[in-house]
Amino acid sequence: MLAPGRAAVRLFSVTALSVTIALAVDASHDLRAEDRKATIVGLGAATCSAFNDDIRSNPVIRRDYLAWAQGFMSGILSSRPPGVDEGLDLAPATFDVMRQLLFLEDYCARNDSLDFSDGVAALYKRLRQEGKT
Structure with a gap:
């Protein structure tokens, strides 16, 4: 069994990794979005x-x-x-x-x-x- 401090660190690491993956997936979706168009001026x-x-x-x-x-x-x-x-x-x-x-x-x-x-x-x-x- 893990010590209480180590369990908290491990849980934090897993949570941080999950958030990082979710953000990366969301960011890659934004990069692939083809309906986005640059703002043209003038x-x-x-x-x-x-x-x-x-x-x-x-x-x-x-x-x-x-x-x-x-x-x-x-x-x-x-x-x-x-x-x-x-x-x-x-x-x-x-x-x-x-x-x-x-x-x-x-x-x-x-x-x-x-x-x-x-x-x-x-x-x-x-x-x-x-x-x-």
């Missing part, structure tokens, strides 16, 4: 619907949305791990900024309920394909 945090309305009522604002998109894609590119998307040209001659703007307009016209940033992510993927051709 003009590009708009929905596609708002983007569509904005460019219809004020065509000059297209430039501001495009500038936001270029910054957002630059952020994506700079956050990539070494060896991923190295050398990716975000403004290739074969897919210049005007063509990128038209891509975003088309994307949002077809996906009114999505976010403008979703369109920018799709454009980024498209530019990755452009670099492979």
